[in-house]
Amino acid sequence: MRLDKFLADAGIGSRKEVKQLLKKNLVTVNDRLVKDGKTQVDEYADSVFFAGEQVAYQRFYYYLLHKPQGVISATEDKRDQTVIDLLKEEDYREDLFPVGRLDKDTEGLLLLTNDGQLAHQLLSPKKHVDKEYFAEIEGLVTEADVQQFAAGFALTNGEQVKPSELWIKATDERNETSEIHLIIQEGKFHQVKRMFEAVGKKVTYLKRLRMGSLVLEEELALGAYRPLTETELQELKEN
Template sequence: MRLDKFLAETGVGSRKEAKQLLKKGLVTVNGQVIKEAKTQVDEVQDIIVFSGEELTYQEYYYYMLHKPQGVISATEDKWDQTVVDLLKDEDYREDLFPVGRLDKDTEGLLLLTNDGQLAHQLLSPKKHVDKEYFAIVQGIVTTNDIRQFTTGFALTNKELVKPSELMIDSVNEEEEQSEIRLIIQEGKFHQVKRMFEAVGKKVIYLKRLRMGNLWLDEELELGEYRALTEKELDGLKMNK
């Protein structure tokens, strides 16, 4: 890896800024002052120091975000705020992206990373990774609905959905509302909402609680995020 790229990757500054810092003699590689930006370094083996501080290279980043409503699950959008826009300047990287998407009006767990291989593993239908949601549904969810969800069925546009696990937390018969949890292994467009529409009900609030072995940290306020712990990351990778 070029030295200026390494410096940019470790947060010293942009590649343009890194070149200026190199010219000032502020960077050493294995004890030697290096001023050439194109110098090739081993990001793991070489000891690279900037202004007396040894720099540590990190290839992949993993953030758990508590996505709020009104934010788009994308890296950029012309009209709306995106989940990447919620990152602080010191955490922002151009290669970070959301793993899958949550609808604009859906809250909950969203993973941001630059690890494309892990994202593919989590999203691949062949891997059968659970996605668990909590929802408030307009309508009385019944044991008949549970049976239908368990066997799989066709949506209103005839598209088939695979079997899922529907659980009823509570039912308010006076307001004709139900609180449910749903575990699916697919990620079709507006899938949860469309599944309930197919049985004559409407989702009025939706929140993702879990993806694979990764649960949303309820201490995170809406719009907040944090890096995954090693334990969480190991658990997530078990879904491979």
């Protein structure tokens, strides 16, 4: 592997930034000063130091984020704060991106990574990955709705959605509101909101609780994030 790629993958900086850093005599490989980014290194055997600190090689990064409302699922935006903007400076990388998206006004679990293969695996319709949501609904959700969701149905524009698992957590008949959980395996645009619109109801609050085997724990505050554990990562890859 080229030294400049090794350093960029390890989060030292972009390829362009690494090139400038190498000129400043800050990098050694096996105790030898190196300035050429094209120098080949063994990422697992060679000893690479930057500014006196050993660089541990890591190609892929995985963060579980508790996305708050008002933040968009994008890598950059000129108007709104993005999920990438929530990262601390030491965790920021140019190649990180959100796996899928949550609407601007939707909260909950969002995976940030630079592992395109895993992202494809989680988002591919062929993989049938569960996405579980909690929602507050304007309107009384009924057992008839539960059966309709279980069968699959057409949205108001005629687009078909596949069978999903809906269960009613609570209803308030006086105020005509409901609390529900919903598991879908698709990721259509505004899908959960549009599903309830199709049965004459409105989603007033939406939060994603789970994606595949990855679960959002209550202890993780809104806007906070953490690296995935090795167990979580292994279970995600086995989905």
